[in-house]
Amino acid sequence: MRTFPRLLVLALVLFPATAAFADEDLARRIEASREAIKSFAGALQGQLMSAMVDGGPAAAIEACNIAAPGIAATASDAQGWRIRRTSLKLRNPDNAPDAWELSVLREFKARKAAGEDPATLDHAAFVVSEGKRTFRYMKIIGTQPVCILCHGTAIAPEVAARLDALYPDDRARGFKVGDIRGAFSIIQTSPPP
Numbered sequence: 468m469r470t471f472p473r474l475l476v477l478a479l480v481l482f483p484a485t486a487a488f489a490d491e492d493l494a495r496r497i498e499a500s501r502e503a504i505k506s507f508a509g510a511l512q513g514q515l516m517s518a519m520v521d522g523g524p525a526a527a528i529e530a531c532n533i534a535a536p537g538i539a540a541t542a543s544d545a546q547g548w549r550i551r552r553t554s555l556k557l558r559n560p561d562n563a564p565d566a567w568e569l570s571v572l573r574e575f576k577a578r579k580a581a582g583e584d585p586a587t588l589d590h591a592a593f594v595v596s597e598g599k600r601t602f603r604y605m606k607i608i609g610t611q612p613v614c615i616l617c618h619g620t621a622i623a624p625e626v627a628a629r630l631d632a633l634y635p636d637d638r639a640r641g642f643k644v645g646d647i648r649g650a651f652s653i654i655q656t657s658p659p660p
């Protein structure tokens with residue numbers, strides 16, 4: 468009988484410390500995710516721009532593919548993370564959101580509609596997935612002027628023809644500058660660095 472209150476006291480003493488560690492771990496992972504996405508997005512856009520300069524948008528179509536050699540591997544292997552892109556309006560069905568991503572994409576849409584600045588919209592959480600504590604992070608991808616060449620309303624006929632052939636179920640058109648195009652998503656199952 469006497470041990471119970473002692474355990475309780477111990478738990479009460481330890482709990483705030485554990486919570487503080489968890490907060491610190493979360494903050495560190497969020498910071499690292501923002502950095503990884505910044506370099507990842509920069510590399511992706513650099514590759515897109517140089518492909519467009521070389522051959523125009525029709526020739527650059529593959530450059531918006533995250534599987535483009537090098538980019539995804541560099542960003543993901545660095546910290547043993549999986550990094551991907553997803554959207555509520557997909558071009559490639561392989562990029563379909565899972566249940567967690569879907570709820571965050573909907574939340575982003577609502578937060579933007581409520582007036583939040585899309586440039587800073589992100590969301591992080593620890594979730595339990597298949598019995599493992601997993602860190603998950605998402606950050607919005609906005610639509611810039613260059614993106615509408617392939618994701619806008621007035622897509623050049625030769626670009627549209629190529630997209631039709633490659634992506635028969637393409638829903639990633641009709642975007643305007645400033646719209647939410649989708650989001651980067653990071654999944655990390657490894658222990659804290």
Ligand code: HEC
Nearest residue numbers: 524527528531532552554557558559562614617639648649
């Ligand atoms: C030259 C044409 C082209 C341009 C320009 C372009 N994209 Fe794409 N985008 C594509 C193609 C093709 C895919 C499908 C890639 C794949 O198969 O995974 C795609 C896929 C995506 C996806 C993944 C989700 C999905 O719908 O499958 C996102 C997010 C995305 N693009 C964002 C952007 C943004 C943001 C820009 C501007 C910075 C941009 N794209 C510019 C052609 C383009």
